[in-house]
Amino acid sequence: MKIEDLHKLFLESKGVSTDTRKIKEGSMFFALKGENFNANEFAEQALQKGAIYAIIDEEKYSRGENFILVKNVLKALQELASFHRNYLGIPIIGLTGSNGKTTTKELINAALSKKYNTMATLGNLNNHIGVPLTLLAMNKETEIGIVEMGANHRKEIAFLSRMAQPDYGYITNFGKAHLEGFGGVEGVIKGKSELYEYLKANEKTIFLNLDDPIQKKHLSYQKIYSFGSDEKPDVPVEYLQAGNFAAIRVAGYEINSKLIGSYNGKNMAAAYTIADYFEVAPEEIKKALENYIPGNNRSQVINRENLTIILDAYNANPTSMAAAIENLEAMPQRPKTAILGDMFEMGESSKAEHQELAERLQKGSIDSVYIIGEAFYGTSTDSRIKKYRTFEDFSADYSSGSIDNGVVLIKGSRGMALERALEFI
Known part of the structure; x- marks a missing residue:
């Protein structure tokens, strides 16, 4: 089946399901495979539970017209997500980094949602399966999409970037994370920077932390919107001490968060900067950042x-x-x-x-x-x-x-x- 035809069926459905234990009524079930499972075996069960189509890649499990046979289910899911992203044509913000990705994504979403109908990655669904699921969760009402991208080896962020095709991007930092897969800190820097390389190659916009010496290497690029505590950024930020919690001062506003640790000040500053770029009112950004409460065992x-x-x-x-x-x-x-x-x-x-x-x-x-x-x-x-x-x-x-x-x-x-x-x- 052509991807255009699969997309038409997707638009008629109630979304995508990949787990028979969590089937959504009226959804399309994608029978993914892993080292220890083959969801083709559960395709019929998915239909019995309320899915309207089952996407499979093993013909022996087909039982009729509601089974759609493709060469590779995962690839079909990813191609459908890219097609849907282009169909919507909305601005997409890509986000990666070694630490603070999910917190920063949640802060960006909170701030932007004060003015726009946003859709952001749920939880940490940020890999080769999570990113397409995030894109397919967006619809005609979505005005801005925020896509978190995780990786534990080189070329993964490049692949996810080609799939999500972000118009904007931000890297939280480069730290000692997933050293085994990246082969060391230099590998981490090169791997995470694949987001910025995609944005540069496609003349898209980078949000840049000027207080990060590694990120400053991208200053020669023209389409940058920056923040920092010196060097004349687009958004000047002062990092404050406010007891145990992160706080910043920006545009005359003191913003006190419910995030433990001064290191979260950078995450707040990034979210403020991105919301400022999209012309959210400063007082609304302040409300969003101050009201955000972390969850899911994160700080x-x-x-x-x-x-x-x-x-x-x-x-x-x-x-x-x-x-x-x-x-x-x-x-x-x-x-x-x-x-x-x-x-x-x-x-x-x-x-x-x-x-x-x-x-x-x-x-x-x-x-x-x-x-x-x-x-x-x-x-x-x-x-x-x-x-x-x-x-x-x-x-x-x-x-x-x-x-x-x-x-x-x-x-x-x-x-x-x-x-x-x-x-x-």
Whole structure:
């Protein structure tokens, strides 16, 4: 079936489903494959549950006219998303970076939605499947699309950019994330910069943080809208100290967020800059940024009587860990406790990066430190830092309720599921 014909059927449907457990009535079911599953096997079940078409790539599972056979279901999904993006013809903002992508995306969406009907990536659906699902969630009512792009190896951002065809783009930062796939920090820089290379090649607009020396290398490009604390950016920003939370001053407005950590000031500034470019009123941007509350284990602040808990258990890499630890040390509350889990996808750098972080903790001012996971367990530390090979070892040793005041940081890679520690505090 031609992509134009598939798109006509898509427009008549109620959207796309890829999971038979979450079938939307009237949707098109795309039978994706993985290493351990083949959704072609569940295509008939999807129709029984309310899907109107099942897109499959194995003829033996076809049972009639509601089954649409294609060469490759994933490729069909991606091509349909690109076709739909061009059909809509709306401005698309592409977003990537090592840290802060999802928070920045949510802030941009909050600010732009004060004036426009926006559609942004849901959660962290930012890969080769998530990006097409995001594009296909947009419709004729959508005025601006915001597409988060994640990657753990080179050429992935380039591929996602060709699919989403962004008109604007922003990179949050270049940090020590997914070092295994990128082959080191230089690989991270080249991989993430594929977004800017796409924008340059297609004469699109880059939003640029002039306080980032790596990003400043793109200053020779003409279509730039910048922010920063010096060097005469388009949007001058002053970063403020406002207790434990990020705050900025811009265009005469002091904006105080509910985001823990001064490092989130850059994310706020980026969102302000992009909303300013699209002519959202400054007072409306201020409202949006101040009212945004983080969720989904990302820099969540949980208050329990005399105890403040910073739950940041969605992701971790050396750059974000260092920022979170620095922020904890700067907070006025005492005592300070850190419960930290292994950082994944570090490749050959894993041992050295975990050891460096352990030494940083050993020299720091945090009162109690618990490190959990195989990588952290293999580090050399003194007895002040308590090490556990598994979360189960930690939970068995930890005395429930022994931390009842001060501030606690809980941070680790998603696979560590450190939000479980909330049960013991």
